[in-house]
Amino acid sequence: xxxRRLAVGLRVFWYLLLAFLYAPLAxxxxxxxxxxxxxxxxxxxxxxxxxxxxxNDAIIGALVNTVALALTSSLIAIVIGGMLGYGFYRYxxxxxxxxxxxxxxxxxxxxxxxxxxxxxxxxxxxERLGILAPGLGTMIIAHVTFQVPFVALLVNAxxxxxxxxxxxxxxxxxxxxWQRARFFLLPVLVPAIVSxxxxxxxxxxxxxxxxxxxxxxxxxxxxxxxWSAIRKGVTPEVxxxxxxxxxxxxxxxxISLLAQRRPNASSTPNxxxxx
Amino acid sequence: xxxxxxxxxxxxxxxQVHAATKSFERGVRAVDAVDLDxxxxxxxxxxxxxxxxxxxxxxxxAGLEQPDSGRITIGGRVMDGVPxxxxxxxxxxxxxxxxxxxxxxxNIGFGLEMQAVAAAxxxxxxxxxxxxxGIDDLLDREIAQxxxxxxxRVALARAIVNEPDVLxxxxxxxxxxxxxxxxxxxxxxxxxxxxxxxxxxVTHDQEEAMVMSDRMAVLDAGRIAQVGTPDAIYESPAALxxxxxxxxxxxxPIHGRDAHGVDTPLGRLEGVFGAGDQLLLxxxxxxxxxxxxxxxxxxxxVVEERLYRGGTTEYRLACESVRLLASRANRGQPAHQVGDxxxxxxxxxxxxxxxx
Amino acid sequence: MSGLRRDTRYLLAxxxxxxxxxxxxxxLPSAYLVGMAFLSNGSYGLPTGPLxxxxxRELAGFGFLGWSPGNLYTLIRSVWQSxxxxxxxxxxxxxxAYTISRQPVRWRAVMxxxxxxxxxxxxxxxxxxxxxxxxxxxxxSELAVRIGLTEAQMGLFPSQFAVIVGLVYxxxxxxVLPLYAAFERLDIEQVEAARDLFASPVAVFRHAVFPQTxxxxxxxxxxxxxxxxxxxxxxxxxxxxxxxxxGNLVARQFVQASNWPLGAAGAIIMxxxxxxxLKVLRDLGRRVxxxxxxxx
Numbered sequence: 001x002x003x004r005r006l007a008v009g010l011r012v013f014w015y016l017l018l019a020f021l022y023a024p025l026a027x028x029x030x031x032x033x034x035x036x037x038x039x040x041x042x043x044x045x046x047x048x049x050x051x052x053x054x055x056n057d058a059i060i061g062a063l064v065n066t067v068a069l070a071l072t073s074s075l076i077a078i079v080i081g082g083m084l085g086y087g088f089y090r091y092x093x094x095x096x097x098x099x100x101x102x103x104x105x106x107x108x109x110x111x112x113x114x115x116x117x118x119x120x121x122x123x124x125x126x127e128r129l130g131i132l133a134p135g136l137g138t139m140i141i142a143h144v145t146f147q148v149p150f151v152a153l154l155v156n157a158x159x160x161x162x163x164x165x166x167x168x169x170x171x172x173x174x175x176x177x178w179q180r181a182r183f184f185l186l187p188v189l190v191p192a193i194v195s196x197x198x199x200x201x202x203x204x205x206x207x208x209x210x211x212x213x214x215x216x217x218x219x220x221x222x223x224x225x226x227w228s229a230i231r232k233g234v235t236p237e238v239x240x241x242x243x244x245x246x247x248x249x250x251x252x253x254x255i256s257l258l259a260q261r262r263p264n265a266s267s268t269p270n271x272x273x274x275x
Numbered sequence: 276x277x278x279x280x281x282x283x284x285x286x287x288x289x290x291q292v293h294a295a296t297k298s299f300e301r302g303v304r305a306v307d308a309v310d311l312d313x314x315x316x317x318x319x320x321x322x323x324x325x326x327x328x329x330x331x332x333x334x335x336x337a338g339l340e341q342p343d344s345g346r347i348t349i350g351g352r353v354m355d356g357v358p359x360x361x362x363x364x365x366x367x368x369x370x371x372x373x374x375x376x377x378x379x380x381x382n383i384g385f386g387l388e389m390q391a392v393a394a395a396x397x398x399x400x401x402x403x404x405x406x407x408x409g410i411d412d413l414l415d416r417e418i419a420q421x422x423x424x425x426x427x428r429v430a431l432a433r434a435i436v437n438e439p440d441v442l443x444x445x446x447x448x449x450x451x452x453x454x455x456x457x458x459x460x461x462x463x464x465x466x467x468x469x470x471x472x473x474x475x476x477v478t479h480d481q482e483e484a485m486v487m488s489d490r491m492a493v494l495d496a497g498r499i500a501q502v503g504t505p506d507a508i509y510e511s512p513a514a515l516x517x518x519x520x521x522x523x524x525x526x527x528p529i530h531g532r533d534a535h536g537v538d539t540p541l542g543r544l545e546g547v548f549g550a551g552d553q554l555l556l557x558x559x560x561x562x563x564x565x566x567x568x569x570x571x572x573x574x575x576x577v578v579e580e581r582l583y584r585g586g587t588t589e590y591r592l593a594c595e596s597v598r599l600l601a602s603r604a605n606r607g608q609p610a611h612q613v614g615d616x617x618x619x620x621x622x623x624x625x626x627x628x629x630x631x
Numbered sequence: 632m633s634g635l636r637r638d639t640r641y642l643l644a645x646x647x648x649x650x651x652x653x654x655x656x657x658x659l660p661s662a663y664l665v666g667m668a669f670l671s672n673g674s675y676g677l678p679t680g681p682l683x684x685x686x687x688r689e690l691a692g693f694g695f696l697g698w699s700p701g702n703l704y705t706l707i708r709s710v711w712q713s714x715x716x717x718x719x720x721x722x723x724x725x726x727x728a729y730t731i732s733r734q735p736v737r738w739r740a741v742m743x744x745x746x747x748x749x750x751x752x753x754x755x756x757x758x759x760x761x762x763x764x765x766x767x768x769x770x771x772s773e774l775a776v777r778i779g780l781t782e783a784q785m786g787l788f789p790s791q792f793a794v795i796v797g798l799v800y801x802x803x804x805x806x807v808l809p810l811y812a813a814f815e816r817l818d819i820e821q822v823e824a825a826r827d828l829f830a831s832p833v834a835v836f837r838h839a840v841f842p843q844t845x846x847x848x849x850x851x852x853x854x855x856x857x858x859x860x861x862x863x864x865x866x867x868x869x870x871x872x873x874x875x876x877x878g879n880l881v882a883r884q885f886v887q888a889s890n891w892p893l894g895a896a897g898a899i900i901m902x903x904x905x906x907x908x909l910k911v912l913r914d915l916g917r918r919v920x921x922x923x924x925x926x927x
Contacts, residue, residue: 010726010729010730010733011730013726013727013730014727014730017723017727017746018745020800021745021746021749021800021803022749023760023764024749024757024759024760024761024763024764024800025749025752025756025757025760027760027763027764028756028759028760028763031763041768079648080648080649080652081649083644083645083646083648083649084645084646084648084649084650086645087641087642087644087645087646087649088646090641090642090645091638091642091646094642099646099650102650102653102654102658103649103653105653105657105658106653106657108857108905108906108909109657109661109902109905110858110860110861110878110901110902110905111861111863112861112863112878112881112882112901113661113664113861113881113898113901113902114657116664116881116882116885116894116898117657117660117661117663117664117898118656118660119885120660120663120664120667120885120891121656121659121660121663121664124663141652141656142656144652144656145652145653145656145657148649148652148653149653152649163370163372165368165369165370165372166372166374168337168339168359168366168368168372169366169368169372169373169374170374170385171338171339171358171359171360172337172339172359172360172364172365172366172368172434173360173365173385173386173389173433173434173437174360174361174386174389174390174437175360175385175389176360176389179389183385183388183389184374187376187377188374188375188376190376202751205753206751206752206753206754207753208753208754208755208864209754209863209864213885222753223753223754223755223756226753226755226756226759227755230755230759230762230868238759239759239763242756242759242760245752245753245756246752246756249748249751249752250748252751253744253748253751256744257740257741257744
């Protein structure tokens with residue numbers, strides 16, 4: 001097969017792939033503007049479903065819960081996970097291999113098992129101790145538990161990429177332990193902390209299964225709402241909510257693309273022959 | 276013995292190391308009962324092969340490691356248990372260790388910032404040192420944009436701006452290519468003299484050590500083999516290890532001796548030679564051709580290899596079953612080719628004897 | 632030395648909260664779940680004493696009416712569907728990763744993002760999208776009826792076909808990324824050497840390209856096959872009852888309150904398969920990729 005034909009073939013393949021990847025999302029967006037209540041025939045452009053969304057208290061409540069859950073859990077996760085990642089890095093010369101398995105555990109556990117285990121655990125505790133009844137609190141705890149490993153690994157990876165002599169240089173330059181943390185460690189870790197925060201947010205908003213099993217009657221999130229709604233069949237209302245969620249994902253995607261581009265502008269190395 | 280008090284008067288020595296020992300895992304002694312005195316204002320080099328303990332010794336001075344036993348005194352102050360951030364010592368690290376999240380200006384000013392120096396003062400001092408070292412046009416650049424040589428200078432500025440009692444340099448030039456290295460060697464030497472600051476420099480390159488140092492110490496497996504000026508160490512090495520490390524290659528065993536000379540595989544050598552059973556002949560002291568006539572011991576040798584080095588030419592010679600390396604400055608003498616028989620002369624002046 | 636003890640306290644202080652969370656809120660609940668498998672099925676499906684292995688017997692198919700293979704079919708179907716989906720994902724991801732790696736550098740980030748962004752949406756939403764496409768009366772379904780894939784008015788979902796499509800859709804990005812990373816690191820000189828030594832394009836791929844991408848392939852398989860095995864949402868939404876996997880079986884025991892110990896027994900199977908699968912793939916990955924740690 002000639003180079004040219006291969007290139008053309010791959011190009012066609014690529015566009016087909018993109019079509020495959022975006023068809024479901026496009027369909028959801030498309031039918032959310034459907035004037036009639038159908039996902040098979042398009043009856044004209046309309047915003048009625050969006051209007052209904054904003055007057056639907058249940059949906060607004062679910063939205064608030066989703067955002068609150070994501071923000072709270074992510075904030076807690078970057079603190080706990082950041083500390084864990086730092087501790088793991090700082091003491092990497094000791095025999096801590098058991099710790100890495102513990103960190104991996106939430107990442108490899110199937111989410112259905114994770115969710116069910118949390119559910120029965122919280123129910124048992126609620127029965128015996130009267131605390132941790134299923135609700136936003138239990139959801140936050142469950143989310144933090146699966147977010148922490150991601151944060152820890154990201155922070156650890158960033159630290160591993162540092163020249164170890166930097167830590168010594170800071171000491172050599174009169175920085176006390178507190179000053180080292182404030183003027184060296186934290187500034188260097190800021191990008192890692194920001195990306196792990198965004199990652200944690202994404203993981204939380206994307207989660208359905210774990211939220212479903214740890215939710216209480218008042219703590220429905222958008223994914224749970226959608227799930228209950230589509231048991232009765234896909235409606236344009238569901239498509240409208242889904243479209244809004246897809247739109248927010250796209251916004252994050254664009255932001256991350258721009259964030260990747262910007263640092264490149266200023267860090268072109270300026271090599272001069274003599275120095 | 277009275278301890279020099281903290282905050283007491285500065286003594287003549289900038290650094291005093293007394294019986295310092297440091298071991299790591301499995302009892303390997305990286306530094307083994309080392310005694311050292313470095314005078315204020317001198318350019319002192321620690322020289323040795325990798326693993327000899329020179330870097331560990333430097334880290335003991337910096338406070339990045341604490342000695343298992345022994346005592347270190349810097350600027351008249353005893354350094355027992357004193358952490359790096361409380362020592363008036365600064366280090367230029369081998370990998371430069373510049374903070375990636377700060378630009379050049381804020382890297383240089385880091386130490387001053389940590390010492391709570393006033394912002395205006397920091398600004399002035401940073402600018403002054405940058406001019407001195409020749410990087411004042413780089414102050415607002417990001418570290419990622421700098422070349423190797425530029426980074427090295429920033430690392431230097433960052434250390435010097437704090438006006439420490441002692442500046443430690445851990446093989447700062449080893450990552451640079453030869454041409455840049457040569458230039459920076461001279462600049463560093465000039466800078467040290469200008470500042471009058473005590474420099475302790477670590478390297479494994481004996482030529483670099485000789486070019487830059489006022490005095491140097493050769494280390495071998497955690498111990499100091501010899502301390503002295505570059506001339507003294509090169510011309511009169513105290514031990515075989517030192518001689519070999521300084522690049523010497525002509526070792527001739529001495530079988531026997533009497534009042535007038537010594538017996539060697541080369542033959543009998545007339546003259547007064549030092550005690551010891553190995554004779555060290557420095558290549559530049561072996562006389563060739565006509566000059567051999569000025570020496571008391573003359574031989575014939577066959578040229579095995581000719582190494583032209585521009586300013587000098589080296590000849591590998593086979594002389595009476597002994598292999599010798601001779602070197603002479605190129606002043607227009609006709610060159611010898613491989614296979615030539617030439618006259619060679621050895622005089623006791625300029626030789627050293629060592630014991631194995 | 633007091634320094635050492637201070638060090639240890641520091642270590643504990645930084646790692647303790649994270650460890651606490653994972654141990655108390657994952658290890659403990661999992662242990663509880665595992666233990667539940669050995670209890671009896673009480674009223675409303677809740678577990679009571681005495682200890683028994685009934686749950687496992689039920690899982691193996693031994694119910695009131697004798698032995699039925701339903702549960703075993705579910706288990707086999709889980710393995711089969713996840714492997715099938717993985718295979719399809721590999722077939723699609725290879726050319727995709729290759730295509731991206733051949734583009735000029737400034738395009739690659741965008742292209743990778745384009746592949747990955749759909750996976751940033753919620754699983755439920757992704758399945759909703761396919762539900763829209765595969766519903767009866769849609770263009771795609773009509774086409775399928777025309778070809779004879781399905782009967783009229785039925786739509787392409789719920790069905791095993793829809794589930795496979797959903798699985799492939801969900802996990803495709805997780806294979807593309809590691810494969811792309813492998814292609815990026817490709818030693819082009821090996822490829823040129825193969826060409827220089829008279830190898831045909833197919834042989835070049837087989838001997839010079841494919842072996843170098845194996846570590847990426849292994850990493851991708853870990854990220855696809857194992858989560859696919861434990862899938863719940865896709866099978867529930869797109870499969871109806873027709874493509875039940877073990878995740879659905881387990882969930883059903885808890886959600887419809889029929890038999891918690893049975894669910895727990897199923898959960899143990901899932902956990903075991905997950906851990907064994909990880910270990911096997913990781914060792915294979917090590918053996919294949921030399922000493923390059925790809926992901927785990």
